[in-house]
Amino acid sequence: MKNIFGDNSDQDLIKAVGNRNHQAFERIVNRYKKPVYNFVYRYLLDHSSAEEVVQELFLRVYQAAPKYKAVNNTKASTWIFKIAFNLSINELKRRRRHLRLMGDRVVEREMFAETKIPGAVEDKEITESIMSGVRLLPENQRSALLLRVQQGFSYLEISEILNTTVSSVESLIYRARQRLKQYVNMEHKE
Amino acid sequence: MNCLKIKEKISSYMDNELDSEQSKCVDQHLLHCRVCREELKILQQVDADVKEIPACGPSAQFSAQLMQQIAKEADLPERDGFTYNIFVHFFKFFEKFYNLLNSQWVSTTATLDEFGDFPPCSISYIYFKLLATKQRG
Numbered sequence: 082m083k084n085i086f087g088d089n090s091d092q093d094l095i096k097a098v099g100n101r102n103h104q105a106f107e108r109i110v111n112r113y114k115k116p117v118y119n120f121v122y123r124y125l126l127d128h129s130s131a132e133e134v135v136q137e138l139f140l141r142v143y144q145a146a147p148k149y150k151a152v153n154n155t156k157a158s159t160w161i162f163k164i165a166f167n168l169s170i171n172e173l174k175r176r177r178r179h180l181r182l183m184g185d186r187v188v189e190r191e192m193f194a195e196t197k198i199p200g201a202v203e204d205k206e207i208t209e210s211i212m213s214g215v216r217l218l219p220e221n222q223r224s225a226l227l228l229r230v231q232q233g234f235s236y237l238e239i240s241e242i243l244n245t246t247v248s249s250v251e252s253l254i255y256r257a258r259q260r261l262k263q264y265v266n267m268e269h270k271e
Numbered sequence: 272m273n274c275l276k277i278k279e280k281i282s283s284y285m286d287n288e289l290d291s292e293q294s295k296c297v298d299q300h301l302l303h304c305r306v307c308r309e310e311l312k313i314l315q316q317v318d319a320d321v322k323e324i325p326a327c328g329p330s331a332q333f334s335a336q337l338m339q340q341i342a343k344e345a346d347l348p349e350r351d352g353f354t355y356n357i358f359v360h361f362f363k364f365f366e367k368f369y370n371l372l373n374s375q376w377v378s379t380t381a382t383l384d385e386f387g388d389f390p391p392c393s394i395s396y397i398y399f400k401l402l403a404t405k406q407r408g
Contacts (some may be wrong), residue, residue: 103341110337115328122327133330143344158325184344211320229286230321236288261317 091157098146110139117165117231123227124169126216134168155241163242166224173220214264223255225250275379277307372401
């Protein structure tokens with residue numbers, strides 16, 4: 082991953098969190114809350130669920146920090162995004178269970194409709210168009226593309242986060258880009 | 272490599288995920304093929320547009336709420352693997368059971384006689400037996 086979070090070692094911070102150092106935890110939160118929220122929000126397309134998931138994520142990080150080094154040797158950023166991805170999947174499963182119980186397509190549209198933050202600045206036309214394109218991508222393609230393009234993870238790191246192989250990450254990103262290209266072309270023609 | 276193969280590799284090429292040999296192949300092909308160069312340009316534009324999507328963050332109260340939860344968490348006993356995982360479920364169960372026995376709504380519920388079909392010595396049987404005794408008392 083690109084060094085977008087600064088030079089401080091995440092490993093040392095996580096180790097300190099493991100020793101229940103609250104300042105280190107706050108630094109981890111401040112470092113990751115925005116990129117992780119951004120990823121979870123683009124995956125779930127709902128602000129309130131994204132906030133709940135990110136809160137749960139940091140609680141899990143706090144609880145699991147003492148065991149972090151012992152469990153695996155992955156980079157802290159990959160580890161954090163992996164937990165975020167797993168929690169997001171659980172949230173989607175929960176929603177789908179709820180939808181099956183409700184059996185109402187209207188509810189589905191409401192639940193998956195993108196909520197806007199009050200007072201948020203309106204995006205430019207092109208950004209709106211690409212945002213709709215990203216929203217229409219299948220979940221696995223969307224997550225792989227965002228992890229690559231917005232967060233700068235390598236294919237190997239993405240494969241660890243999404244719990245899949247490098248070659249399927251390659252194919253997911255390829256297909257996501259092709260779909261987006263087609264979508265943007267269609268938008269321009271209309 | 273022909274254009275079809277190159278187009279399949281172009282996405283990984285953009286991400287520097289090809290090995291040096293494949294990357295050289297794509298480089299050479301791009302020098303001569305205008306169509307593939309165009310494809311690369313379009314995909315790079317798609318990426319640039321995705322990067323342009325405005326970033327959003329959690330609400331202003333997020334950190335404060337989280338630190339409150341963490342403070343609560345810190346007060347809890349250490350959750351050290353095996354012992355915690357074994358006993359926490361028992362504790363939770365008995366806590367709920369105890370709360371049920373002492374709950375206020377019991378006195379306002381309907382007749383208990385209709386709940387007579389639990390197997391003897393099951394928890395439900397004991398529970399309703401206790402309630403019946405309590406009511407009689």
